[in-house]
Amino acid sequence: MSLNQITFALLFLGSISFFAFSCRKLIATLQLGKSENRFDNIPKRLRNVLTIALLQTKLLREPLAGTLHLLIFWGFIALSVVVVESIIEGLIGHFSFSFLGGVYSVITFSQEIFCLLVMIGVIGSLWRRFVTKVKRLQVDAHGSKDAALILAWIFLIVTFTLLQNSTRISLGIYQAGVHYPISSSLSSLFEYSRTTYVAEKFFWWSHIGLVLAFLNYLPYSKHLHVLTSVPNVFFASLKPKGALKPINLQDETLTKFGTADVEDLTWKQLLDGYTCTECGRCESVCPANLTGKPLSPRKIIVDTRRRTSEKSPVMIAGQLESNQAVAANTLLDNYITEDELWSCTTCMACVHECPVMIEHVDEIVDMRRALVLNESRFPPELKTVFDNLERNFTPWGFSHSTRADWAEGLNIPKMAEVGDAKNVDVLFWVGCAGAYDARYKKVSVAFSKLMQQAGIKFAILGTEEKCNGDAARRMGNEYLAQTMMAENIETLNKYNVKKIVATCPHCFHSLKKEYPQFGGNFEVVHHTDFLNQLVEEGKIKVQEKKKSAETITYHDSCYLARYNDVIDTPRATLEATGAQLVEMPRSKDKGLCCGAGGGRMWMEEHIGKRINIERTEEALSTNASTVASACPFCMTMMNDGVKAKEAAEKVQVKDIAEILLEAVEAK
Numbered sequence: 001m002s003l004n005q006i007t008f009a010l011l012f013l014g015s016i017s018f019f020a021f022s023c024r025k026l027i028a029t030l031q032l033g034k035s036e037n038r039f040d041n042i043p044k045r046l047r048n049v050l051t052i053a054l055l056q057t058k059l060l061r062e063p064l065a066g067t068l069h070l071l072i073f074w075g076f077i078a079l080s081v082v083v084v085e086s087i088i089e090g091l092i093g094h095f096s097f098s099f100l101g102g103v104y105s106v107i108t109f110s111q112e113i114f115c116l117l118v119m120i121g122v123i124g125s126l127w128r129r130f131v132t133k134v135k136r137l138q139v140d141a142h143g144s145k146d147a148a149l150i151l152a153w154i155f156l157i158v159t160f161t162l163l164q165n166s167t168r169i170s171l172g173i174y175q176a177g178v179h180y181p182i183s184s185s186l187s188s189l190f191e192y193s194r195t196t197y198v199a200e201k202f203f204w205w206s207h208i209g210l211v212l213a214f215l216n217y218l219p220y221s222k223h224l225h226v227l228t229s230v231p232n233v234f235f236a237s238l239k240p241k242g243a244l245k246p247i248n249l250q251d252e253t254l255t256k257f258g259t260a261d262v263e264d265l266t267w268k269q270l271l272d273g274y275t276c277t278e279c280g281r282c283e284s285v286c287p288a289n290l291t292g293k294p295l296s297p298r299k300i301i302v303d304t305r306r307r308t309s310e311k312s313p314v315m316i317a318g319q320l321e322s323n324q325a326v327a328a329n330t331l332l333d334n335y336i337t338e339d340e341l342w343s344c345t346t347c348m349a350c351v352h353e354c355p356v357m358i359e360h361v362d363e364i365v366d367m368r369r370a371l372v373l374n375e376s377r378f379p380p381e382l383k384t385v386f387d388n389l390e391r392n393f394t395p396w397g398f399s400h401s402t403r404a405d406w407a408e409g410l411n412i413p414k415m416a417e418v419g420d421a422k423n424v425d426v427l428f429w430v431g432c433a434g435a436y437d438a439r440y441k442k443v444s445v446a447f448s449k450l451m452q453q454a455g456i457k458f459a460i461l462g463t464e465e466k467c468n469g470d471a472a473r474r475m476g477n478e479y480l481a482q483t484m485m486a487e488n489i490e491t492l493n494k495y496n497v498k499k500i501v502a503t504c505p506h507c508f509h510s511l512k513k514e515y516p517q518f519g520g521n522f523e524v525v526h527h528t529d530f531l532n533q534l535v536e537e538g539k540i541k542v543q544e545k546k547k548s549a550e551t552i553t554y555h556d557s558c559y560l561a562r563y564n565d566v567i568d569t570p571r572a573t574l575e576a577t578g579a580q581l582v583e584m585p586r587s588k589d590k591g592l593c594c595g596a597g598g599g600r601m602w603m604e605e606h607i608g609k610r611i612n613i614e615r616t617e618e619a620l621s622t623n624a625s626t627v628a629s630a631c632p633f634c635m636t637m638m639n640d641g642v643k644a645k646e647a648a649e650k651v652q653v654k655d656i657a658e659i660l661l662e663a664v665e666a667k
Contacts, residue, residue: 008090022219033267075118105179136280167200236357240513242563258369273305282350292608295343297350346598368476393466404462431504433632454539475599489520505559553624556591557631577663596633616641
């Protein structure tokens, strides 16, 4: 072996050994997390890797930023052949894949083009971060320096690749031609000389040296996601979107609930921490963060990584008891505060936008569970909510005996009167707001009248219906939530209920995606889908003379659009009434939360701007005369917002059922 080969072999062996050591540390850290099966449904996981990790569909939701990242990402993949070629050359002497013939020409051509595209991507990324200063990228000085270093590193790697090829063309090692379009042009800068020979060696060593150094820097950088993003996407949750993972309350070995520190997290949640690249997409769409609240989904995940990095080495070494400084800290309180956790509306915007499938909301709710179930720590307003749920089976202080009063005089049967669900087409799940809230009771009436006009046979549970448990569950009170779910499931199964329609998206989501966790398997439809089907089937007919050119803007409920992909049917129903739809700047699955989810409906906003005011201002900016909604929480928040902005005389807030009924009823 030549001195060059021996030197490279030692460098390569050392680099790979240190990289393996770093990976082993990471794996040992992940093994500290709780076990969780993420190896089910391999075909679907591989599809996620293809569409999300490789084709980067979530990144492309921001076209410019996504395209720049795509150029760099695919450039690295295309240039991997160069790296392999260089490694083999370093170990055995001169080597190339030229024996592949025409295929090799295609490879070298694509590599040259991708080198140029990577350069464009790097320059564009640096420009956005340091010149235009995109807000979500302005985190801290360390993060900016790390990003600049990584981008400069990538730029140098592709630059040295082109220069290496150029000098080799000048020396006659490679042949100039269309298969080396850029290097052939650059080769004119170099003459056939001893200096060019030295330059070729310098460029080769610089290229492969930077690659090996880059590989070993990644595990200690926020850009570790280069290595972990594909696995993180592969292991992403396949449970129904937005469904929280239940706690096994029957497990008598459990001594604490939720997440208070690193050891309470699953290995996937620890991997989430190491996969976050701090791109800030989650933070840029978080309604709490946008309105001045302390919550930053990015910080939640980064703090998880920081605490893991602090505690895991001590745990792995078995020195936790002797290291009181580390043992005394916890993820909850020392890194993440109560105000951060209770600011979350569980709108799922952060999860929806994260390009590497990090699950922020699950971790936030897990920490709420630790506060509520282990320590009874929660905002004072929630004590009243929990008490009401236990006594009256509703978050509000209304008597349970009045739950069906809204239906008086409407000739709506109760399931107890019907006897069995086979005698009706569908069960109408009214929900707490539909039964008690003065404004939303009108929606329950409007929807019932529409079903009656369409000839739908339906019934309600009346006083046998209890709160679905969504609010308690997302406020961290898993015990109370599961109690209510179990009681409702028992009632529904007693009547052999198969199909349910709900006007509240929170009821809809819980019944559809979370009740199956406890044995409640039903076909659940939201009333916007149900009404649209009735319109399409001709069972509900809008009178031409009642059609209106009224301008309406539709506010998407988070629990419909993001949680359940109910986006088009509400709009189709509104258009059937003749309304002219105008979209808000943030709409559909990018819609801004009203601020009431995750239990925030019953909590005061003491910090920053009210979220519903932010959303109302967007709605008013459309100059629509009506704000349409399909959720009782959204209706309340938008109504309050319109009143606060003193626009109640010119703008109405109505449910889709009310708007449709107006277009159906004769004068």
